[in-house]
Amino acid sequence: MAIASSATVLFCCAKPNFRRIPSQSRSSSPLTTLNESGIRSRSLIHDPITLSGLIGTGLMAGTFITAGPDSTAMAAVDSLQLSEPANALSLPTWAIHVSSVVEWITAMALVWKYGERKGYESWKGLSWGMVPLLGGALCACTWHFFYNDESLEVLVALQAALTVFGNITLCIAAFRINKLSSKIEVSEKP
Template identity: 30%
Template sequence: MLLSLPNWIIHLSSALEWGIAAALLFHYGKITGRRDIRLFGLAMLPHWSGSFFVLGYHISGDTIPILLDMSELINLFGSTALLLATLNLLKSTKKTSATSYTAALAAIMIAGKPQSYLGADIFDAILQLSSVVYITFLVLLLKVWRRDRTIFSGLTVAGFWFVLIFISVTIFCMYLATVVRGYPTLSHDDLLHGLAESLLSISNLMIAIGAHRKIREYKREQLNAIQG
């Protein structure tokens, strides 16, 4: 295996934090009676399952690339699930039609010229398509938060957006590891790999802590209502 023990801890923590965040959001939806929030928590599960394929890829010493490809495919489903769950939340605001945002997504895809997504193989296309879907999800998530602050904590929303920082830094670290430092892949450069992955762990932790705060806030409001 290429990863050091500290790097493994970071990877495992990252996966665990995302799973906890999904469970917390599902629980928040349950105690508030919000089915749409529960569905959002469930929509986080595909991304969580995809993380185990990445872990399997690293366990193999990065020798089974199909595991990494499968994680990209699952992440596409995960990003789509998050987008659909967010569109469902938008419906609950009753201030705009979620259909218009679906049309906006279609416009983005057409404007992006799908044929330009074709990279070295189909999985490159999937990765780029997943990125477009995820960014669309982020924009709509921000709109949901602005219209109804009871659904998400600002920290949770910031955590989802922080994933973009993780992606940007990972790309830069890949360049440094392979071009500047001469390693075959980023995984071979344990320092830079751990640095990049730690940002994903921070992102997931932000999402989880934000969800936990909303649960505590709701319970405190309920307690005050009973005592008042």
């Protein structure tokens, strides 16, 4: 049942690559077929996304076959699951952790780019002020990656120190931006 539904989803969602053929050329290569309307479509097997889906479906089929005829489909799926400690983070929690780090790095890059384009060095300072907080986030992710191991508790203290230091650097950077904005407003007044 699961194998059939995977294959059905795969072939229903596959998007063939269509392109028009000039009317004078009617030859087709072995990889393509020509239908009556003059549209050439690539074979589904030569599409990398479809091919990876087919391989995945084959691997799932192999898993169910190796599980044996007496076992149920759920037993085969359960045999694939890894055993993790009780304090392991769930997949949604990991998604939040990783996306937060990626967003922070993106924000740092955008702040830096804004400072370069406008010529405001204080905005680049804001980007530098964000670095300690990134270090704290990486400490937290590392500690969670190793299932909150007690031997790595130093990472918790390092994260706390980097968070305090990062908040101070952000405060200084914000003060510098405010100071620059005040100078710009004074110089723009007639």
